[in-house]
Amino acid sequence: xxxxxxxxxxxxxxxxQAEILARAPGRVNLLxxxxxxxxxxxxxxAIDRSVLIAARATRQDIVHLNALDLGKRASFSLSSVEKxxxxxxxxxxxxAHYPAGVAWSLQQAGYALRGLDxxxxxxxxxxxxxxxxxxxxxxxxxxxxxxxxxxxxxLALAQLCKRAENDYVGLxxxxxxxxxxxxxxxxxxxxxxxxxxxxxxxxxxSGTAVVIADxxxxxSLKESAxxxxxxxxxxxxxxxxxxxxxxxxxxxVSPTEFAAYGYYLxxxxxxxxxxVIKEIARVNSAVNALQRQxxxxxxxxxxxxxxxLRDLYQVSIPALDALVEIARRLSGCLGARLTGAxxxxxxxxxxxxxxxxxxxxxxxxxxxxxxxxxxxxxLCQASAGASAxxx
Numbered sequence: 001x002x003x004x005x006x007x008x009x010x011x012x013x014x015x016x017q018a019e020i021l022a023r024a025p026g027r028v029n030l031l032x033x034x035x036x037x038x039x040x041x042x043x044x045x046a047i048d049r050s051v052l053i054a055a056r057a058t059r060q061d062i063v064h065l066n067a068l069d070l071g072k073r074a075s076f077s078l079s080s081v082e083k084x085x086x087x088x089x090x091x092x093x094x095x096a097h098y099p100a101g102v103a104w105s106l107q108q109a110g111y112a113l114r115g116l117d118x119x120x121x122x123x124x125x126x127x128x129x130x131x132x133x134x135x136x137x138x139x140x141x142x143x144x145x146x147x148x149x150x151x152x153x154x155l156a157l158a159q160l161c162k163r164a165e166n167d168y169v170g171l172x173x174x175x176x177x178x179x180x181x182x183x184x185x186x187x188x189x190x191x192x193x194x195x196x197x198x199x200x201x202x203x204x205x206s207g208t209a210v211v212i213a214d215x216x217x218x219x220s221l222k223e224s225a226x227x228x229x230x231x232x233x234x235x236x237x238x239x240x241x242x243x244x245x246x247x248x249x250x251x252x253v254s255p256t257e258f259a260a261y262g263y264y265l266x267x268x269x270x271x272x273x274x275x276v277i278k279e280i281a282r283v284n285s286a287v288n289a290l291q292r293q294x295x296x297x298x299x300x301x302x303x304x305x306x307x308x309l310r311d312l313y314q315v316s317i318p319a320l321d322a323l324v325e326i327a328r329r330l331s332g333c334l335g336a337r338l339t340g341a342x343x344x345x346x347x348x349x350x351x352x353x354x355x356x357x358x359x360x361x362x363x364x365x366x367x368x369x370x371x372x373x374x375x376x377x378x379l380c381q382a383s384a385g386a387s388a389x390x391x
Contacts, residue, residue, distance in 0.1 A: 001068065001121045003052065007391070010054040013066055014117045017391070018054035020147055024139035024386035025050045026124035027131045027180035028212055028348045029339050030189055031298075031305055032283040034313055036174025038233050039195040039251035040280040043202075043287070044176055045210060046184020047130065048381040051139040055118035057147055062087070063103065065096055066119040076100050078113055084168075098133055101168030102140040105160045111150050116143075125376075127218035130339075130346060133169075134177035137161035138386045142182075146388035154385060155197060158182040172230050184385035191287055195251060202287065204382060205295035208334065209356050211349040213327070213363055214376040215319040219344035226341050229272055229313060236273035239265055250276045275312035279305060299335025299350045303328065306337035306347075315342025319371060323347045326366045332359050348380075 001009075003021065010018040025046040032042030061078040074096040075087045081104045084092045092100055103113055120139070124132040141157045144150065152160070158178035165171050165178075179192055179199070188201035204210070233250055240253060243261040247253055250273055253261075258277045262270050282301045289297040306324050310316040320338045324347055327336040332355025339348040351359045360377045367375045 001052070006052050006054050006068075006119060006121055009068060010056075010117075010119045013119055014056065016056060016117075018118075019056045020054075020143065020388060020390055022053040022055070022139050022143040022146070022386070022388040023050045024135045024137075024142060024181045025184055025383050026135045027177055027184070028210065028346070028380060029176065029180075030210075030348060030350075031286045031301060031337075032176075032279060033305060033309055033337075033339070034229060034315070034341070035251075035276055035279050035283070036176040036194045037172065037230055038276045038280070039249040040276065041191060041193045041283045041287075042176045043189045043191060043283055043290075044180035045189050045204075045380075045382045046180050046385055047124075047212070048383045049123040049125075049130070050383075051120060051122040051124060051132075051135040053118055053120040053139050053143055055116045055143055055147070058115040058117055060115045061113075062115045063099070064117045065099060067095060068119055068121045070095060076103075078103055078107065078115060081107070097169045098136045098164070099140045101164030102137050102144070102161055104168050105164040106141070106144055106150070108163075109160055111144075111152075112148065113144050114148055116147075118143075125214060127344060130212070131177035131181065133165065133171075134161065134173075134181050137164055138178055138181040142386040142388045146390075154182040155179065155199075172227055180385075182385050184383055186384045187382050189290065189382065195249075202290045203293075205290065205293050205298060205350070207353050208295050209351050209353050210380045210382065211351050211356060211360060211363075212339075212378055212380045213323050213347045213349060213367075215317075215323055215344065215346065216373045216375060217317060217319045217344040219341075225315075225343070229315070232269045232272040233276060236265055236269050239269070240273075251280055253277050255281055271312045271314070275308045278308060295334050295350065295352075299333075302335030302337045302348070302350060309338055309342060313342070317342070317344060319373060320345070320347055322370050323363070323367055323375065326370065327359075327363055330359055330362050330366075331355055
């Protein structure tokens with residue numbers, strides 16, 4: 001749905017014009033998967049698919065949500081948002097926990113909010129590994145930040161949105177998704193150190209394009225083994241402290257040290273830790289590749305990352321493996337890997353500019369022949385981060 005249609009829908013719903021429009025993009029992670037909650041560095045890109053929210057402040061403390069893509073509505077009171085109940089005292093539906101969680105997080109941080117009438121829509125597919133939930137959170141955060149003149153920086157807003165997902169929604173995600181949605185830079189990947197919170201943009205390799213392939217297989221992150229993987233990482237740190245007492249996270253373990261001490265971990269924990277430690281090293285190598293504009297080297301690191309996610313972290317599925325294997329055989333593809341938490345969703349591909357359209361068609365056709373599934377494959381542009389503007 002475009003801007004004009006969204007604003008028209010708002011007027012049809014509330015019989016008044018919207019006064020503010022907020023946008024927050026999804027993200028695709030080029031490299032650094034499952035390392036953000038291990039203090040590692042990541043390389044996401046904000047994408048040109050976004051959540052759009054049209055809203056108007058009210059004099060009440062009530063938030064009226066109209067989720068157009070879901071065809072559902074819900075309302076909650078800002079003064080009792082911690083109860084996770086609607087105005088009738090019934091449990092809020094799960095989809096409403098994301099905007100309600102942002103309201104809760106902002107108020108917990110001491111910010112005064114206003115009630116809203118709003119409608120919203122999303123171009124970011126749910127369950128595809130492109131951070132649809134983070135885009136919703138950041139969009140609502142940006143909306144209140146602008147509407148209530150809160151003066152929150154982009155990075156601080158991302159942190160508050162992360163708290164909403166961790167402590168209100170109940171998913172132990174890292175900061176990468178909210179950071180990328182809030183802080184995206186057009187035409188650039190974002191190097192983000194999740195420990196120091198330092199970051200800087202890096203230009204994508206010249207002569208290349210980012211292509212996303214949606215496998216068509218959906219997953220719910222809360223129902224996946226995401227939290228189990230995180231617990232394995234924490235267990236690895238505890239056990240490795242016997243040999244490396246100063247470590248705080250797997251980020252502090254070098255590949256050389258892990259080669260010496262990883263043997264003492266339980267097999268599953270060892271696999272999880274090996275992925276994280278080597279993935280952090282791959283990100284550092286990828287930064288060097290981007291700085292020298294070496295697209296082939298960057299792509300090779302993407303392929304290696306997928307193998308690690310498949311065999312060590314074990315978050316891939318046959319459909320994602322098929323997309324990567326097919327892409328690797330196609331002319332012009334420099335690198336491919338699953339993106340997001342795994343268990344379904346999308347792959348990200350680095351493709352030579354002049355081969356993009358042929359690559360898209362060949363990947364869709366070969367994937368359908370091999371799996372019987374239809375993939376949505378599309379060119380992706382690195383976009384700017386979230387914004388909000390008065391109408």
